[in-house]
Amino acid sequence: MPAAEPTCIVRTPAILGESVLWHPVDKMIYWMDLRTPAIHTYDPATGAADSWKLDLGVPTGTLVRAKQGFVLTGREGTFKVDIKARKLTPWVNPNDRAELTMFNDGKVDRQGRLWLCTSDNQEIEPIGGIYSLTADGKSEIHDRGFACGNGPGFSPDGGTFYFSDTMVRKVYAYDLDGKTGAITNQRLFTEFSEEQGMPDGMTVDAEGGIWICHWEGWRVTRFLPNGKIDREIRLPVPLVTSCAFGGEGLDTLYITTATVGLDAPTLAKAPLAGSLFAVKPGQKGLLEPVFG
Template identity: 85%
Template sequence: MPAAEPICVVKTPAILGESVLWHPVEKKVYWLDLKGPAIHIYDPASKAADIWQLELDVPMGTLVRAREGFVLTGREGTFKVDMAARKLTPWVNPNDRPELTMFNDGKVDRQGRLWLCTSDNKEVEPIGGIYSLSADGKSEIHDRGFACGNGPGFSPDGRIFYFSDTMVRKVYAYDLDPRTGALAGQRIFTEFTEEQGMPDGMTVDAEGGIWICHWEGWRVTRFLPSGEIDREIRLPVPLVTSCAFAGEALDTLYITTATVGLDAAALARAPLAGSLFAVKTGHRGLPEPVFGQA
């Protein structure tokens, strides 16, 4: 298959674009600027882009759909989000080390549990963890030992949990028990070279292909479940952060990017840094589960 060409659909210098999400009812793409802080909204049909600037400590973590509205994570814990009213309501804080760590990426599994990654505040010490959160507000810690946790992603049958240990350039796979939510059998799924950058956010398509974003790597790569590289999509920006399939047929991959840490020379070389990109990959995604809805 020939390499697809990504297009910039929202040109904006987001500081740390992340957590891209398709809403199949509203038919809109949501994504965050973790250090804006802001929620971005894009309508592919009208090409209209909107932004909701938030008054929260930075960085934020992740945005997921819930049975009612959305759930957002931030420095202060989780928030229930009423997008129409532009209202945030503080909820629970599963982070048991809030003075040392911060929420980063997260996703909902096939059973409706929210999985959250935390990182060391300075992204140096391996003290971040993997948490799960249920709709009743109860949380569980499953693993620790990561300076910057990213991803995560789930196999189509929900039995494999993929996780990026960004700072050491490793992606792990775990066995996930769909009934209990227990993780076991950690193993290395793939390791990035320095030239490839560092593994960041990801999504899994309907065939089980794992699409991983490359921080400082200028690309998104599709891996087969065996760990073999299937294809790469190059982008005109270095800091590639998260991706998700969207559209009526879930056949368009949307990709967020960042500008954080780029100097004037780097920005001149990559003037679209921070923007939202879209690409037809020839693959289809899976409907993103809703928090609290199995």
């Protein structure tokens, strides 16, 4: 298929834009800046954008829909979030290595569990893990050994869990038991070359295609379930961080980006770095499940 052209829809120099999310009731796009903690909003119907600066430690982690409002992860653990009232309520902290690791990306599976990835504070030592959290506040550790955990994503039937091991440029697939929440049979799904950058956030479309963002790779790539590359969408910025389908028809891919660590020549070459982008790639997504 011919490459679709992404459009910058909210120009902002986010330090670390992440965790983009479509809310089908609010009909809004939400995303975060993890390094200058804030929740950003965008209304596709009007083009209006807004921001809520958060009084939280750096970095924050992920934002997901819950039965009431949202749940957010940060240095201090998890929070229940009422965006309209701009209120954060501390909840539980499933991170059993909070002095050494930090929450990064996370998603809700088809059964309503929240899966959270942690990273080494310096993103060097492979001490991060994969956790799951249920609505009653109970957590479980499923795997360890990652300097920077990212993703995750779930196949349409919920039986496959995808996970980015960013610093070693690998993406793994696991079998996910929907009833027990166990993940087993880790295998290599794909491995990025240096030219491709590092795998970051991802989403899975209605056909089972896996869209993976390229940190330092200037693109988002759609992989087939067999690991083969189906297509690439190039962006005018190097640090591509997370993506999600949204809009009334779930046919628009929204993409966050970052500026962290970019030098002046790179920023001059990529003046839209940190902005929110959108593209209609020809596939449709799935509604992200609600936590709980």
